[in-house]
Each structure stands twice: as C-alpha cells, then as structure tokens.
Amino acid sequence: MKVLVTGTAGFIGSHVAQALLARGDEVVGFDNLNDYYDVTLKRARLARFLDHPAYTHVHGDLADRDAVEAVFDRHRPTRVVNLAAQAGVRYAAENPHVYVASNVTGFLHVLEGARRHEVGHVVYASTSSVYGANTAMPFSEHQHTEHPLTLYAATKKANEAMAHSYAHLYGVPCTGLRFFTVYGPWGRPDMALFLFTRAILAGEPIPVFNHGRHQRSFTYIDDIVAGVVRALDRPPVANDAWDGARPDPSSSGVAPYRLYNIGSAQSVELLRYIEVLEQCLGRKATLRMLPLQAGDVPATEADCTDLARDMGYAPGVTIEDGIARFVAWYREYYGDARDRRQPAAVAAV
Structure with missing residues (x-):
C-alpha cells in the first residue's frame, strides 16, 4: 500500500512509519516539525x-489546506494514518487556537483529501481523554463520551464526529483509535x-500529582504500533x-x-510506575507530592475486548520490560547527564 502517515517526526508516527x-x-x-518540544529529537526520529x-517526506502543516491538498494530489495515497496533532493536554489551556487549527481544521483537510481521492481507509488518533468525567471502568467504546474535561479531549471528540459524518456522506471508511498513555523509546x-528520568538522573525532585494515586493503562509503543497496523489492514463496514x-x-x-480503545488492559498506579523507573535507573527519586490538577482524571483503564476480537490485538x-527499554534508549541517546533542553513542567501521565 501507499500510506500517508501524518506526524512522522512524532513519537507514535515515527514508529508506525x-x-x-x-x-x-x-x-x-x-510533518511540520514544530518547536513545541525539541526539534532535534524530531529530526533524529526521522533520520532512522x-x-x-520507499519513504518520501513532505514538510507541511495540517492546518495549511493547500499543503494537504498538494500531498494528496501528488502522491495519491491509498490509505491514511493521521497521527499529527498539537500535543500536550495542559498546553491547550494557554493556546486553544493552535489546538483547533491543528486537531480540528487539520483533520478536516485530511478527510477532504481522502474524500476527493477515494482513499480506502483513514485511521486516526483519538485519545482516552475523551472519556472525561466518566467513572465506570474499564472504559469501553460502548460508553457515551459527552463530558470531556479538556480542550484537547474536545478536539479529539470532534474528530470522531467528523469522521462519522464523512464515512456516512461519502463512504470514506474511518477507524478511530483511542490511545491510552503511550510510552517507550x-x-x-x-x-x-x-521528565521523571531526566530529573532523577539530575538529582532533582519530581512533581507527583494526585499524590501518586493516579492509575493509568500505560501502553508500550510496540503494542500501540501493532494495533495501528492491524487496524489499518481492516477497513470497517457498517454494522448491520x-x-x-x-x-x-x-x-x-x-x-x-x-x-x-488501544492500550494495556492492566491499570498501574503512578507510584508503582515510579518505583519501576527507580529500579531501572538504580537511583531513588525525591517525590514532591501535589494535588490533582484541573482537567486530570484520577484513573484510566482500557477495555480492549473489541480490538482483541476484531484484530487479534x-x-x-x-511496564517492567517497557521502562527498562526506555531507560536503555535514554542513556544511549542522552547519557546520564541532565538534558538541559527538556522543559521543566510535567505533563499529564
């Protein structure tokens, strides 16, 4: 297949490519290689x-309608994996227009390209954040998600609705994947x-929100990629x-x-996650306990029964193996010294 993958300089996109x-x-x-975080890291991902x-790179922004149209017109992909988005849940509170331009308008441009060129399947990134105020767990795709708690989640919820409209009006097969806390090299x-790894190696305290009682379906990148590729190979049909x-x-x-949903079926407490990281680094962390932040949810747990049934996911x-692999990569890429390029604030887990 010829696959258009947006966000190939990003974490998940580079692995999928x-x-x-x-x-x-x-x-x-x-990819537009924006400077929301270290562009050097993005270029290093691409360099692999x-x-x-069989790879062609196009530098462009999803919010640029002409640029997206040009990619479809010139390369005529048969399938699309849309992973480009403005990252960072908390960043949205300060930069809402950037999120809408990238995550909503940009996705519209992708859907339009898929419609005009009769693309056989669009797979796009959604997020576990759409479950928002829901508390019944494990989270299931069969639950309604009408109460997102952040603008980031709202933009992804909008993507799901937009995809359904294009699937209905134009017959574009669309599959949305709700990612659960992805980590890895x-x-x-x-x-x-x-950020925890950088801080522990530098001997600095790490901010631990919700006093470490967060629970997440931490999912290793290789497991995510396997699910994305399996989904890409199976376009959906209407459910009779x-x-x-x-x-x-x-x-x-x-x-x-x-x-x-695409994630680990086992939800892990943040304090256990930190404990495993300490073991892999051979160093203890200094914890600065903080309350739950606005927009954060105390727990996520993925029900991936449908993906397992339909795709063999x-x-x-x-986490013991996954964190060890991350630490090995980090030490090879950065060394043990403090990486001064990294931001100081801790993002949502």
Missing part, C-alpha cells in the same frame, strides 16, 4: 528512515516518564446489528465507521 516500511509498504510522511527508498520529552433506537457509539449502522509488554 518504520513498521510500515519494514513490511514493504510505501510511506509518504507529513528518512533515506529509506523516542517518546515525548513533555511526558512524565521522560446497529440499532438507532439504542445507538452504540462504537460503530454505525449507516457508515463504515469504528472506534476502538494482544499487548504483551509489561
């Missing part, structure tokens, strides 16, 4: 496959594992059993549309 190239697909990468003969410097009198939000009776990397 590598996986597709490794199995013989042609990949057109699209930039010279691959080449990760984002604004995420907790990255769908009942409009009792609408199930995970599928549709009038459109080739599907939503899936079976995440298998434990």
